[in-house]
Amino acid sequence: MHRAEHFVEVALDVDGSAQTLRRTYREIWSKPRGSSDLRFVGHESAFAVNGVEVGTKAAYDKIISEWINDNVFRMLTDPMYFNTRVDWKGRRAALLALVGDNIDRTAIQAQFADLLAEMNGEPLADFKARLATEKRKNKKELETFGPKIEAYQNTMPPAEDYAALEQEITQRESVAANEIAAYQRQIDALDTQIADASKIDEETQAAHDRRLKKVLDIKKSLSDHIDARLTAARRYNSDRDAAIMDAQAKADSILREIEKTETTANSKRDTLEACVKKQANIKSALDSMRAKYEAEKKAAFEYVDATTCYACGQPLPAATIEEARRAARESFEKHQREILDKLIADANLEKDTYSKLTKLVSTTEQEIAMLDQRLSQLRAEHHAVTLAITTAKDVPAIDLETEEEQAKLSSEYRKLSDE
Incomplete structure (x- = not known):
C-alpha cells in the first residue's frame, strides 16, 4: 500500500530478558526544487530495538550478534538449514567444532x-x-x-668452410681499400674546383641580389604611385556616396514628419468639423426649446366646471365647484412652471456646451493654421533636399580603372617604368 509503513516485529526472551526487534519498510517522497508536487524517489528501511530506532543496519546486526551468532540461530530454528543451505566446508567446520580436532x-x-x-x-x-x-x-x-x-x-644451411671465407673477406677488403683511396683523391680534386667556383658564384649572386633589390624598390614605387591616386579617388567616391546617403536620410526624415503633420492636421480638421456640426445641432435644439417655451408660456388655463356629483347625480354646492376649479388651476400652473423651468435648465446646459465648443473651435483653427504653416515649411525643405540629392547624383563618381590608366600615363610613372 502506497505511503503506508510495512513492518515485521518479533518478541524474544534472551536469558530471561524480554527483547523486541522491529524492521520497518517505507516509501521516500521528496519535493524537487522548483516543484510544488511530491515525487516518489525510492524506499528505505528503519530498524528499532525495544522501541528505540537504530541508525544503520550494521548497528542493528551488531546488537543481535551479541545475543547469538546468526548461523547458529538459523541451524537451531530451521531443521533443513544445515543439510540444504550450508556447504560441505561449513558442515565440516561445524562437526569439528562439536567433536574436537585430535589429528x-x-x-x-x-x-x-x-x-x-x-x-x-x-x-x-x-x-x-x-x-x-x-x-x-x-x-x-x-x-x-x-x-x-x-x-x-630442414632450414639449417650446410656447414661452411670458415677458413676459406676469412681469406676471401681479407682479399675483398684490400681491393675495397684501394678503390676508396682512389675515389677520395677524385673527391678532393672536385672539392677544390667547387670551392673556386663557389667564390665566383657568390660574387655573381651578390650583384644579382643588388639589381633585384633595386627592381623591387622601383616596382614598389610604381605601386605606391597608383595606390595614392586610387586612394584619393576612393575617398572622393566615398565622400560623394556619404553625402548622397545623408541627404536621402534627411529627405526621408522630412517626408515622415510631413506625413505625421498631415495626419495630425487632418485629425484636427475632423475635430473642427465635428464641433461645428455639434454647434449647429445645439442652435437647432435651442430654437426648438425657445418655441416650446413661448408656446407653453402662452398656454391658457382651460377647465369645465362639474356641477353634479358623478356618484349620485345631485347638484354640487357652489363652494365645492369653486374649490375644484381652484385646485385644477393650481395643478395647471404648477405643471406649467415645471415645464418652463426644465426648458430653461436644458437651454442653459446647451448654451454652456455651445460656449465650450466655441473655445475649442477657436483653439483648433489656430492649431490647424500652425500645422499648415509647418507643412509648407517642411515641403519647401523636402523640395530643397530633393534638388540637392539630384545635383549630387549628377556629379559622376571617379572610375577607378580610368584613374589607374591616367596614373600610368603620368611622367613620373613612365620614368619609373623605363628605369
Missing part, C-alpha cells in the same frame, strides 16, 4: 613437508586443480615440439 598435525606436516611447501598455504583442492591445468597445458605444448624441431633442421 596429529605435526606428524602429517613432517611427512608431507615438500608438498606443503609447494602448496604455500593454498587449499588442497585448489592446488590439485591448478596442477591438473598445468599438466594439460604442458602435454599440449610437448606435442608441438617434434614438428618444430624437424622444421628447424
